[in-house]
Amino acid sequence: MSATGDRVHHGYAPPIDDEDDDPRPSVTQTIEALVEEGKRSAKAELSLLRATVNFVTDSTVHAVVWLTAAAMLSMMGVFAIAVIAVLALNRIMALLPAVSIVAVALVVLAGVCVMIGRSKISAIKQALGAKSE
DSSP: OTTSSSSOOOOOOOOOOOOGGGGGOHHHHHHHHHHHHHHHHHHHHHHHHHHHHHHHHHHHHHHHHHHHHHHHHHHHHOOHHHHHHHHHHHHHHOGGGGGGGHHHHHHHHHHHHHHHHHHHHHHHHHHHHHHOO
């Protein structure tokens, strides 16, 4: 014994009586931390999946709208105008998605105007052709 009354250990470390002094996490704490990390990771992946589905859905709807508008105009015989109008309006749609209905209406209106104009021109040509005979 020493002068203070403590036992002196020679040649080996004193036994650890209190396990709470161990700075390492227990197995249970480690497993709980891994479960929490897994939950956070799953939430992040689910959020990314939702965003992807929303993007694909929105893109598909816009593609169908624009292809329909282009098909309507191309059936009227103005394919080049249809392609240019759809591409231009698609750029506008990327910036302002709220104007999709108005944009499609403008494309259809432009196609109708061109169709009416072509019929008027052909009527004038027929009238001029009839006068020359």
